[in-house]
Amino acid sequence: MKILNTKTMSFYFVFFFSSLCCAHQKNVNEVESPQLENFLSKWEKISTSIRSYRGSYQRCVLDNVYKTVQLSEGKFYYDKSNWSRIDTDFIDTDFKKTLYNTNDKSQKYVLNGTPYKIIEGLKKKWICDSKKIVIIDDLNQTYTKVPFDSNYFSSDFLEGPLPFFFGMSTAELKKLFYCKLLKETENEITLTFSLRNRLKNDNHISIITFNKKTILPIEAQIHYPNYGQTFLYKFINIEINRGTHKRNLWLSEYFGGDKLPFEIDLSGHSEKKVVIPPSGFCVVPYVLGFNHHDANKILKRSGLNTRYKLPEGQTNLKQKNSLIVQQQSPSVGKLVREDASVYLELISD
Structure with missing residues (x-):
């Protein structure tokens, strides 16, 4: 480069x-x-x-x-x-x-x-x-x-x-x-x-x-x-x-x-007014439609952890290179504590 x-x-x-x-x-x-x-x-x-x-x-x-x-x-x-x-x-x-x-x-x-x-x-x-x-x-x-x-x-x-x-x-x-x-x-x-x-x-x-x-x-x-x-x-x-x-x-x-x-x-x-999260809190970012690798990186940028719900019949992430985020919880814009977990429901690409 x-x-x-x-x-x-x-x-x-x-x-x-x-x-x-x-x-x-x-x-x-x-x-x-x-x-x-x-x-x-x-x-x-x-x-x-x-x-x-x-x-x-x-x-x-x-x-x-x-x-x-x-x-x-x-x-x-x-x-x-x-x-x-x-x-x-x-x-x-x-x-x-x-x-x-x-x-x-x-x-x-x-x-x-x-x-x-x-x-x-x-x-x-x-x-x-x-x-x-x-x-x-x-x-x-x-x-x-x-x-x-x-x-x-x-x-x-x-x-x-x-x-x-x-x-x-x-x-x-x-x-x-x-x-x-x-x-x-x-x-x-x-x-x-x-x-x-x-x-x-x-x-x-x-x-x-x-x-x-x-x-x-x-x-x-x-x-x-x-x-x-x-x-x-x-x-x-x-x-x-x-x-x-x-x-x-x-x-x-x-x-x-x-x-x-x-x-x-x-x-x-x-x-332009901005809402600043209290100390120790952050806002959940939008990750719908991203593959699970990129979604995890976006959440880490906000100091959040990731938990996955895999597609039916799949037991671990290593079985498929890329899965897509269909649902996320908490939803985008929610105020949560830093280091909290965001649960992602994944579907096959």
Whole structure:
């Protein structure tokens, strides 16, 4: 797959994936290398001096369930006091052709013989002032406000690159993650990270490539085999502020001419209310008509378990490669506790 220079990388680690956690095999033979230790020490020293940063990114989401490739690009800003902004835009046609080497008229990308539809990412602004999050949809002229610490935070944050964990020590890092050196060249180093205490159903694999001199990330990729998704990022022109610039002055007109990037005029937009599930609860997604493999992945994305009712005469799922979901219980849209079971009645394909 020709994307982001086809480097294998992904990451929950301290730089860009705060809402993600990485999976790892239980029996891990950790071998620490001098190169890894030297880089982590350098990262710790440099990152503590970073107050904020800004840059551009290109993002791709490969979805093996819905057979889509979603493309977007944009700009982002973060600082230590949890002020953040992500502007996501449609990806331009020239970049799309270069990235996928595809005929733009077909809007298809073929992977292992399976056609994937290329779709545009959402065009919107994501603004956080450390107290609330405002998601602005200029295309539909709507906006949504949610508390900073709500469940909505992590799910929507995946629309753009995720933030640094500023100032984490190497010792703290190793308590949270298995770290491994994957590849090193003169100017770059690629590391893998796996969360030591993995979450149930979440076994995604994370890797990132850094610039060895600046310790800033270059490209990243996150694989979710249980969810059937892959997230890919390429980071461009990341700039660091070590406290010499005031926020509004540094960002004046950086985001498309907004002189006050955290005070957007919403007079021409209408507020779109969202219902945020209470902590520990989630909404049952729609899986009718999906094969049982894909239905299971969709439910796992919501933190739910799967139970099956097999067709008459069939004793186990291994007897047939693919069965179709005819009924689901609880039904779509129901509010249930996370880790609850959804019962699927299957029929032969």
